[in-house]
Amino acid sequence: MRLIIRDDPSSASSYVANYIVQRINHFAPSPTRPFVLGLPTGSSPVGVYRILVEKYKAGEVSFENVVTFNMDEYISLPRDHPQSYHTFMYTHLFSHIDIPPQNVHLLDGNAPNLEAECLAYEAKIQAAGGIDLFLAGIGEDGHIAFNEPGSSLASRTRVKTLTYDTILANSRFFEGGLDQVPKMALTVGVQTVLDASEVVVIVLGARKALALQKCIEQGVNHMWTLSALQLHPHPMIVCDEDATLELQVKTVKYFKSIEQIARAEGFEQILPTKIRTGPAPEVRVQRAATVVVDGFQSPTIASPQPTTSHLLRASPETEYPVRSRSPSPDFTPDRMGSRIGDPEHTRRLTPDPDQQQQKKQFAQPEPGLLQRHARSRSKTPRPVVVTTRINAVGA
Numbered sequence: 001m002r003l004i005i006r007d008d009p010s011s012a013s014s015y016v017a018n019y020i021v022q023r024i025n026h027f028a029p030s031p032t033r034p035f036v037l038g039l040p041t042g043s044s045p046v047g048v049y050r051i052l053v054e055k056y057k058a059g060e061v062s063f064e065n066v067v068t069f070n071m072d073e074y075i076s077l078p079r080d081h082p083q084s085y086h087t088f089m090y091t092h093l094f095s096h097i098d099i100p101p102q103n104v105h106l107l108d109g110n111a112p113n114l115e116a117e118c119l120a121y122e123a124k125i126q127a128a129g130g131i132d133l134f135l136a137g138i139g140e141d142g143h144i145a146f147n148e149p150g151s152s153l154a155s156r157t158r159v160k161t162l163t164y165d166t167i168l169a170n171s172r173f174f175e176g177g178l179d180q181v182p183k184m185a186l187t188v189g190v191q192t193v194l195d196a197s198e199v200v201v202i203v204l205g206a207r208k209a210l211a212l213q214k215c216i217e218q219g220v221n222h223m224w225t226l227s228a229l230q231l232h233p234h235p236m237i238v239c240d241e242d243a244t245l246e247l248q249v250k251t252v253k254y255f256k257s258i259e260q261i262a263r264a265e266g267f268e269q270i271l272p273t274k275i276r277t278g279p280a281p282e283v284r285v286q287r288a289a290t291v292v293v294d295g296f297q298s299p300t301i302a303s304p305q306p307t308t309s310h311l312l313r314a315s316p317e318t319e320y321p322v323r324s325r326s327p328s329p330d331f332t333p334d335r336m337g338s339r340i341g342d343p344e345h346t347r348r349l350t351p352d353p354d355q356q357q358q359k360k361q362f363a364q365p366e367p368g369l370l371q372r373h374a375r376s377r378s379k380t381p382r383p384v385v386v387t388t389r390i391n392a393v394g395a
């Protein structure tokens with residue numbers, strides 16, 4: 001995890017906007033290979049969007065080959081309501097840049113079948129090749145998108161009931177107060193966010209400090225869904241000083257120092273290799289060769305053999321060395337019995353070698369027994385058992 005700490009909201013926003021521009025430009029998107037960007041709403045990303053618009057206008061970046069997926073949307077709020085996330089995104093970003101309308105994806109909180117809407121959204125993300133960079137904000141209770149405390153960390157796009165805390169926090173945007181805030185929303189899941197190649201979270205202000213502390217200094221916990229970022233290979237949180245208020249001094253110093261060292265070493269803004277943000281490398285699945293031993297086909301990754309059930313079905317007699325029958329004294333590998341004081345044990349465990357020799361001379365193997373053992377061995381190869389039985393014959 002990278003934690004980038006900046007003095008104030010505007011320098012944190014500037015860092016994130018520059019980062020996104022660099023990612024898009026480095027990716028060099030084309031119509032057939034667009035850059036797929038996940039986007040949030042809320043007050044936190046407003047500064048980032050403002051700078052992205054400025055950079056677009058200055059010719060530093062184009063969104064022509066960028067495809068976007070927004071994180072969430074209220075249910076039942078008219079699409080053109082001033083507080084719908086549709087309105088928010090067009091007001092702050094989409095109306096000011098060159099993104100083609102068909103490249104913009106937002107959940108429809110008024111869809112006739114909300115569940116189908118969510119499933120279709122996941123399918124669209126898949127069809128776009130997955131999200132290259134998911135930008136996110138967080139709620140005061142540590143939610144990412146609308147994944148409220150207690151959300152499954154394996155969740156995907158779905159309907160979510162909002163907590164009282166979130167309704168209260170978001171009521172500042174609704175003139176009528178609490179009653180006007182929708183109580184339910186559609187949201188991408190925690191796993192949908194984790195599936196992105198890269199996740200960048202902007203965290204601003206003291207009211208997010210506890211959530212940041214839970215995410216950075218404590219374990220992965222579904223009550224602070226942002227903490228699931230610890231499971232992502234490339235997460236980066238960009239915050240202002242106020243958001244660090246609940247962090248330990250040593251945590252802040254640690255993250256600041258590694259950023260300083262990285263800068264001194266010349267890789268402050270190291271751009272990712274193609275493996276990180278380029279098209280996924282072709283993964284060749286090499287099938288393990290099928291090995292057939294004595295009629296038993298070994299499992300392969302492509303066609304796993306139900307080994308467990310095979311063993312469960314098998315009778316212990318045929319599948320396992322039978323431990324309940326102790327080996328005869330003849331198989332004691334060394335003369336351990338001589339170390340046991342009890343003469344009874346000594347006699348049983350370590351027969352007199354001379355007696356052994358005599359037995360060997362007189363004992364005749366039963367005709368055909370060795371051949372029968374060889375046959376049974378070909379069905380169930382259990383070298384230990386087989387060896388044991390053959391030796392028993394010779395004893």
Ligand SMILES: N[C@@H]1[C@@H](O)[C@H](O)[C@@H](COP(=O)(O)O)O[C@@H]1O
Pocket residue numbers: 040041042043044045071072136137138139140143144145146166170
């Ligand atoms: N669903 C959104 C979240 O995606 C966003 O992160 C959060 C933070 O909003 P703000 O940045 O205004 O604190 O608001 C809402 O709850």
